[in-house]
Amino acid sequence: MATPTPIITLQRLAAALTAFLAAFIWLIFMLPSTALATVNTAEQDPLNSFMWPVYRERFLGDATVVFDERVIVNAPEFAEDSGQVPIELDASELEDSGEPITDIIAWVDLNPIPRLFHYSPMSHGLAKLSLNIRLEQASAVRVAVKQGDTWHVGGTYIEAEGGGCTTPGIAGADNDWENTFGELQGRLFANESEQRLRVRLSHPMDSGLIPSQPAFYVQSFELLDQQGQQVAALDIEASVSANPTLGLHMRPSLEGYVIGARDNNGNRFSIGLQP
Amino acid sequence: MKTRFLAGLALLTTPLAASEPVMFCERPLTAQPIAENTWMVEGLREELSTSNCGHIGNQAFIATPNGTILIDSGSSPHFGEALKTLIAQHSSHPVRWVLNTHHHPDHFFGNAAFDEAEHLTLASTRALMARDREALIDNIERLTGRNLARSHIALPDTIEAGEVTLGSYPLMLYAMSGHSGGDLVIMDHSTDVLFLGDMGFYQRAAATAHSPGLQQWQEELNELRGLNARIAVPGHGPSAPPETVFDQTAHYLAWLDQHLSDVANEGLGANHALAVEIPDAFNTIALTKYEFTRSVVQLYPRYEARLLWGTPQ
Numbered sequence: 387m388a389t390p391t392p393i394i395t396l397q398r399l400a401a402a403l404t405a406f407l408a409a410f411i412w413l414i415f416m417l418p419s420t421a422l423a424t425v426n427t428a429e430q431d432p433l434n435s436f437m438w439p440v441y442r443e444r445f446l447g448d449a450t451v452v453f454d455e456r457v458i459v460n461a462p463e464f465a466e467d468s469g470q471v472p473i474e475l476d477a478s479e480l481e482d483s484g485e486p487i488t489d490i491i492a493w494v495d496l497n498p499i500p501r502l503f504h505y506s507p508m509s510h511g512l513a514k515l516s517l518n519i520r521l522e523q524a525s526a527v528r529v530a531v532k533q534g535d536t537w538h539v540g541g542t543y544i545e546a547e548g549g550g551c552t553t554p555g556i557a558g559a560d561n562d563w564e565n566t567f568g569e570l571q572g573r574l575f576a577n578e579s580e581q582r583l584r585v586r587l588s589h590p591m592d593s594g595l596i597p598s599q600p601a602f603y604v605q606s607f608e609l610l611d612q613q614g615q616q617v618a619a620l621d622i623e624a625s626v627s628a629n630p631t632l633g634l635h636m637r638p639s640l641e642g643y644v645i646g647a648r649d650n651n652g653n654r655f656s657i658g659l660q661p
Numbered sequence: 662m663k664t665r666f667l668a669g670l671a672l673l674t675t676p677l678a679a680s681e682p683v684m685f686c687e688r689p690l691t692a693q694p695i696a697e698n699t700w701m702v703e704g705l706r707e708e709l710s711t712s713n714c715g716h717i718g719n720q721a722f723i724a725t726p727n728g729t730i731l732i733d734s735g736s737s738p739h740f741g742e743a744l745k746t747l748i749a750q751h752s753s754h755p756v757r758w759v760l761n762t763h764h765h766p767d768h769f770f771g772n773a774a775f776d777e778a779e780h781l782t783l784a785s786t787r788a789l790m791a792r793d794r795e796a797l798i799d800n801i802e803r804l805t806g807r808n809l810a811r812s813h814i815a816l817p818d819t820i821e822a823g824e825v826t827l828g829s830y831p832l833m834l835y836a837m838s839g840h841s842g843g844d845l846v847i848m849d850h851s852t853d854v855l856f857l858g859d860m861g862f863y864q865r866a867a868a869t870a871h872s873p874g875l876q877q878w879q880e881e882l883n884e885l886r887g888l889n890a891r892i893a894v895p896g897h898g899p900s901a902p903p904e905t906v907f908d909q910t911a912h913y914l915a916w917l918d919q920h921l922s923d924v925a926n927e928g929l930g931a932n933h934a935l936a937v938e939i940p941d942a943f944n945t946i947a948l949t950k951y952e953f954t955r956s957v958v959q960l961y962p963r964y965e966a967r968l969l970w971g972t973p974q
């Protein structure tokens with residue numbers, strides 16, 4: 387019992403060795419994933435939302451899915467006005483790196499109508515888009531971008547309403563659409579690499595979820611060249627905010643574009659935008 | 662010379678004997694003397710939350726021979742009660758008049774504690790109170806986690822801008838609208854104190870949700886510069902020389918206005934406006950990032966409407 391304790395016991399040595407091994411193994415595991423930080427082929431949802439497997443299956447089927455940091459989804463950290471939350475998608479880095487992008491699908495995990503839009507950039511659309519959405523509660527917002535046979539998924543998490551000393555939604559209530567219904571306004575901003583279209587359509591986008599208020603919303607936008615050829619298409623759901631305001635990014639076209647829209651009651655709207 | 666009377670101030674009025682500190686939300690509530698017979702109670706430079714129980718806005722009171730004048734009453738009847746106790750420690754006269762600077766809940770929901778007093782505000786402000794009352798109550802209850810006695814949140818009577826005399830005490834009232842659409846600014850020429858309400862924010866970022874326009878707000882601040890006040894009491898943040906408060910509020914509003922215009926004029930979206938680096942000068946102000954985010958989301962569609970769609974604002 388009185389044997390003096392050596393400074394390095396066998397147990398301590400073993401413990402140190404284990405710690406060293408653990409660190410080593412950790413490094414081995416971490417290295418490849420840090421090297422490939424942009425693409426995470428694991429199924430682990432970076433936003434940790436329990437709805438991920440459900441919507442992955444519903445919207446993306448059994449195609450290959452990767453979480454990809456090149457699918458950038460920008461949004462405010464919290465929804466100041468749950469009826470109008472601006473989101474912006476930018477997958478241009480992914481687009482520049484490989485095959486053309488054929489489909490872009492977005493959804494909100496915890497919205498009653500989860501799907502936001504299905505964008506087909508076709509021949510002239512770029513992999514960038516912005517619009518305002520409704521957010522029922524704090525939720526993950528996802529964008530899946532299809533390149534080749536693979537869905538590249540990005541997303542962000544938006545907290546529920548802020549509010550503060552003022553009330554969200556009161557001052558800017560979007561109930562002015564009755565006077566301006568169907569007004570489609572747009573501007574085209576050109577630079578060397580793209581033509582940016584900013585478009586606003588005065589429309590209530592009633593979801594039909596409120597009893598006594600039938601569904602009345604814009605279902606699709608399309609972009610045509612001056613010959614009337616469809617060059618990009620965007621289908622939207624009633625989870626897009628009232629008075630949809632779109633930011634579209636198109637390949638430069640000398641004559642600009644015509645934008646058409648259609649709602650579920652068969653109303654059609656259109657506007658031509660020239661550089 | 663006016664700055665030197667503060668030491669003797671306590672002798673001028675006849676407060677109750679030094680008493681227990683007044684507590685609200687587990688913190689002592691204190692009144693800072695800012696001029697002769699004049700005190701302010703500074704709210705926390707925070708957003709409404711369960712941990713501050715809603716005490717985020719400033720109040721001020723003036724002890725006059727005919728009764729005490731209270732300017733803004735806090736965000737709940739419960740807070741109003743604590744404020745009432747605090748006032749009684751400094752002024753021997755009960756509150757006879759409550760002036761509410763604007764319709765935001767942190768400025769008038771405490772009125773109920775002063776039911777023997779006259780409650781007064783501008784007609785424009787009262788209309789906004791009537792419009793938003795229910796939603797504002799919901800908001801306060803949600804964010805502070807406390808129930809308000811809904812029926813006790815009543816609307817004040819109206820008073821016109823101009824020179825008024827409360828009892829025998831004269832005040833100059835200005836009707837403005839830059840912050841909320843109906844903003845009462847009060848000048849006390851007896852002490853040269855200017856009570857700005859939320860027309861002025863100092864060391865706490867400005868909230869802009871109900872502003873009719875950031876340029877209008879700045880123009881009105883410029884009008885107030887002409888008053889030659891000695892000290893200004895903002896709606897949020899500490900009192901300070903008026904120029905200091907005007908400069909900080911106006912610089913921020915000017916920067917925000919320019920920034921939103923620039924981004925809208927390029928056809929970019931609200932998220933581009935959010936992505937900017939906030940200048941250092943504003944980053945030292947409490948809640949800048951938070952209020953900036955709110956302002957962009959609230960105001961960006963209005964900038965687009967004006968600059969892209971040609972809709973008059």
Ligand SMILES: [Zn+2]
Binds near residue numbers: 763765840859868896
């Ligand atoms: Zn306010």
